[in-house]
Amino acid sequence: MMLMDWYRNDKAAVWLMAAIVITVTLLPLGNLVFPADSPLRVTAYSISLIGKYLCYALLGLSLDLVWGYCGILALGQSAFFALGGYAMGMYLMRQIGSRGVYGNPELPDFMVFLNWQELPWYWFGFNQFWFALLMIVLVPGLLAFVFGWLAFRSRVTGVYLSIITQALTYALLLAFFRNEMGFGGNNGLTDFKDILGFNVHSDGVRASLLMVTGLILIAAFLASRSVINSKLGRVVTAIRDQEMRVRFIGYRVELFKLWIFVFAAVLAGIAGALYVPQVGIINPSEFSPLNSLEIVIWVAIGGRGTLYGGIIGAILVNYAKTLLTGWLPEIWLFFLGAAFIVVTVFLPDGLIGLLQRLPKRIPIRKVKAGAA
Numbered sequence: 001m002m003l004m005d006w007y008r009n010d011k012a013a014v015w016l017m018a019a020i021v022i023t024v025t026l027l028p029l030g031n032l033v034f035p036a037d038s039p040l041r042v043t044a045y046s047i048s049l050i051g052k053y054l055c056y057a058l059l060g061l062s063l064d065l066v067w068g069y070c071g072i073l074a075l076g077q078s079a080f081f082a083l084g085g086y087a088m089g090m091y092l093m094r095q096i097g098s099r100g101v102y103g104n105p106e107l108p109d110f111m112v113f114l115n116w117q118e119l120p121w122y123w124f125g126f127n128q129f130w131f132a133l134l135m136i137v138l139v140p141g142l143l144a145f146v147f148g149w150l151a152f153r154s155r156v157t158g159v160y161l162s163i164i165t166q167a168l169t170y171a172l173l174l175a176f177f178r179n180e181m182g183f184g185g186n187n188g189l190t191d192f193k194d195i196l197g198f199n200v201h202s203d204g205v206r207a208s209l210l211m212v213t214g215l216i217l218i219a220a221f222l223a224s225r226s227v228i229n230s231k232l233g234r235v236v237t238a239i240r241d242q243e244m245r246v247r248f249i250g251y252r253v254e255l256f257k258l259w260i261f262v263f264a265a266v267l268a269g270i271a272g273a274l275y276v277p278q279v280g281i282i283n284p285s286e287f288s289p290l291n292s293l294e295i296v297i298w299v300a301i302g303g304r305g306t307l308y309g310g311i312i313g314a315i316l317v318n319y320a321k322t323l324l325t326g327w328l329p330e331i332w333l334f335f336l337g338a339a340f341i342v343v344t345v346f347l348p349d350g351l352i353g354l355l356q357r358l359p360k361r362i363p364i365r366k367v368k369a370g371a372a
Contacts, residue, residue, distance in 0.1 A: 012352070013225070016308045017218050023050065024214030028207030044206055049322065051210040051278040056318050057311040058217050058271035060298045062264040064310030065224055067299060069233065070260050071240035073158075075292040076147075076165035077268050079172050080140035082286035084269030086176075087139055089189035089282040090123060091132035092200070096193050109191070110184045120182045129196060132273075140269030141262050148261040152254035157243075166289045173287035188283025189276075200277050213274045217311070220267050224307055227263070236260050297340045303350025313350065 027050060030042035059081055066072045098105040102112040106119055125131040147168060151161060179185040198205050227233050236256050238246045247253045276282045285291075294317075302313020317336070324332045347354055 012355075013221070013308050016311065017221065020054070020214050020218055024054075024211045028210055031203055031207055044203055047203075047206045047210050048278050051206070051213050052275060053315045053318050054210070054213045054217050055271045055275040055278070056298070056314040058213075058220055058274070059268055059295060060302065060310035060314035061217070061220060061224060061307060062267035062271065062310075063295050064299050064302075064304055064307055065228075065264045065267070066261055067296070068304035068306065068310070069228055069240060070236050070257060071243075072257065072261065073162045073296070074165045074261070074264075075162050075289065075296070076169045077264070077295050078289070078291035079169040079287055080144060080265040080268035081272040081275070081291075082172070082176075082282070082284075083140045083143065084136045084272030085276045085282040085286060086183060086189070086272075087126075087132055087135040087269070088273035088276045089192075090126040090135075091129060092192040092195060092277060093189050094123070094127040095195070096191070099193055100191070108184075108189075110179075110187065111182070114179055116182075123182070136269050136273040137266050140265045140272075144262045144265030145258065148258045149254075152257045152261075155254075166292060169287055169289050169292055173284050173289075176284040176287060184283065186284065188281060188285075190281040190283075192277065192280060195277050200280075206278065209274070209278050213278070216270065216274065220270070221307060221311070224267075227260075228307070232256065232259065294336070297336060299350075301339060301343050301350055303352030306350075306352045309350050309352040312352065316351075 027042050027047060030040055031044065031047050034041040059077060062080075063074065063077045066074050093108045096108065100109040100112075102109055104112050107116055111119070126135070147165075151164065156164065175181055176183050176188075177186055183189065192200050194200060195205065228237070235246065235251060239251075239253055239256055243253060272282075272286070295314075298313040298317050299310045300313070301317060302311065303309030317339075320335070321332060324335055343350060349356075
């Protein structure tokens with residue numbers, strides 16, 4: 001009964017979730033069941049590519065929460081994404097053990113190359129999967145909490161908040177580029193072998209990662225939808241529309257902003273953690289401020305303030321990126337910029353808003369008998 005009520009109230013969301021379930025079910029089967037020469041065979045590359053799109057969809061969802069519903073144009077989501085990715089990458093590096101190029105059972109290859117004598121203290125514990133999972137949530141969430149508390153308590157809003165979130169991202173980019181930070185410098189973390197004892201490059205693991213990513217995306221969507229439909233979500237939306245009025249009523253606006261900001265950062269960190277084993281690398285370029293700007297474009301094109309607009313926008317834009325960078329790589333950035341301008345000027349509500357404005361059915365004019 002509850003499912004039918006949800007379908008009547010939000011058909012688009014139900015169809016989107018159904019499409020994700022079908023995708024993460026049929027594609028792995030096409031990869032594992034059919035032989036390599038079968039036309040129904042889904043390649044390992046396609047599995048990883050779709051998995052990457054779903055990670056980006058989760059990242060787009062996280063920005064839609066803070067921008068579409070709270071009105072915070074955060075240009076630092078890529079920082080939380082990268083931190084979650086580094087936490088997963090550190091776990092995967094510790095699983096290599098003595099199978100690295102230099103055969104050191106404790107130190108990753110880049111540390112041996114740089115003549116490190118012992119493992120840094122902040123790498124301790126990452127040989128355990130449960131500890132890595134904890135850090136994937138805790139590190140982005142803690143950074144968002146500290147940053148958000150200072151910013152929202154000081155009532156930094158608008159373009160100023162966007163600028164300092166981008167400055168935070170750029171500062172982390174510069175820090176992680178340094179070899180002495182102990183995160184692989186410019187090359188980052190790569191050459192992963194195992195995850196939970198299974199070969200991370202095997203078809204079965206790739207298919208499993210795709211399925212897990214899809215299920216987590218659905219869970220994140222449902223959790224976000226529950227938050228937005230709750231009293232907290234209604235207050236957050238009111239803050240977006242009339243912040244001063246909500247403040248005068250008596251609500252502590254900074255706490256509501258902080259809550260949604262931290263929640264979105266945790267979702268971005270989880271997206272980064274799912275991204276790394278499927279792509280096979282994490283490096284400081286993920287902190288790039290340009291990446292955060294691209295996330296904004298995903299959400300704007302899909303339609304902000306809808307949740308599924310961020311998901312659809314992320315998938316469509318990145319699919320277009322894959323096609324265009326393969327055919328005409330030099331025009332990709334021009335295409336992206338043009339798409340953003342067109343959406344901003346002609347489709348302020350994105351593609352989702354356009355679909356919602358389309359007529360439900362085409363009216364049929366009655367013609368009198370005998371009329372020409």
